[in-house]
Amino acid sequence: MKPDKILLDHGSGGKISHDLTTGMLLPVFDNPILAQLNDGAIFELEGIRLAFSTDSYTVDPIFFPGGNIGDLAINGTVNDVAMCGGDPKYLSVGLIIEEGFSMTDLEKILREMGRAAEAAGVAVVTGDTKVVPKGAVDKIFINTSGIGLIPPNVDIASHHAKPGDQIILSGTIADHGITILTRREGLSFESGITSDTAPLNHMVKQMLAAGQGIRVLRDPTRGGVGTALNEIADKSKMGIKIYEEKIPLKKEVAAACELLGFDPLYLANEGKLLAFVSAKDTAAVLAAIQTNPYGKDAVVIGEVVEDHIGKVILETRIGGLRIVDMLAGEQLPRIC
Secondary structure, rough: OOOOOOHHHHHHOOOHHHHHHHHHHHHOOOOOOOOOOOOOOEEOOEEEEEEEEEEOOOOOOOOEOEEEEEHHHHHHHHHHHOOOOEEEEEEEEEEEEEOOOOOHHHHHHHHHHHHHHHHHHOOOEEEEEEEOOOOOOOOOOEEEEEEEEEEOOOOHHHHHHHOOOOOEEEHHEEEEEEEEHHHHHOOOOOOOOOOOOOOOHHHHHHHHHHHEEEEEEEEEOOHHHHHHHHHHHHHOOOOOEEEHOOOOHHHHHHHHHHHOEEEEEEOOOOOOEEEEEHHHHHHHHHHHHHOOHHHOOEEEEEEEEEEEOOOEEOOOOOOOEEEEEOOOOOOOOOOO
16 A cells, blocks of 8 residues: 655665655656666766766664764765766765754764765865754755766666676675664774665776776665665666675674564675676686775675566575565665
């Protein structure tokens, strides 16, 4: 039944969020660029191919182990441009700040945004600041938009997956999601759990230099790996098979997920990517990822298949099969 009001689920990045996009937003703004539903827009302007993306960050808490809302915002938009095959160049930053917000905290956030931009090699060239009455926003929300150049002969999009393509995951999953949850709930574990927020554009450059067979790139943020794979299966009209035993997961993250009842396949990641690569280029691209400090745990987790079109199938550790569906609702609110 269609809800008559906006729910938190509508911002989850899962099935309900997808329905909002396709059922309400697309009919109003429909055009061939938007209809691709990639991590950003891919288009040509006077003979130059560009990637453009925008995102808003409302994470709670705003400071967490491994980062804060500021570097998360910079890295998130840098990564969305990179997932389109673009080399990010310029960003905008919009701040919506609650009256009474700490100037010291704002300085910390801005400082980390500057460091993140420098690490990614991008420039913040425009922006906007709004201050709203106390209670009208929770502390601070940040919007970032980014634009980058797409090199010649690079053609990456969600619908390009082909049978036989190998699926590479650049590292351990669910680190960011579990970090936010444990910090929000005041939980602690013997082994420190930290967010994986990181810029992936340098890694993507290395990958593109290693092989021409990269068909799809995606950073599995809201909704996690499970939702991202479902979106790609749907757009490409292919089946996807992945193997549970091959999916990298830190022991402490696995323990936290088991204790709290979360499936790590649906938890957010902020410094990982999925790459769909032709079989002949997989070894070279995987090796390139593993040379990057953010990709040392990269591994092939599955492949594209011709059966069960539009679905993702997981082979469990004991050899059984189960369908990995798109996230149905909001598993963890305000994750990014």
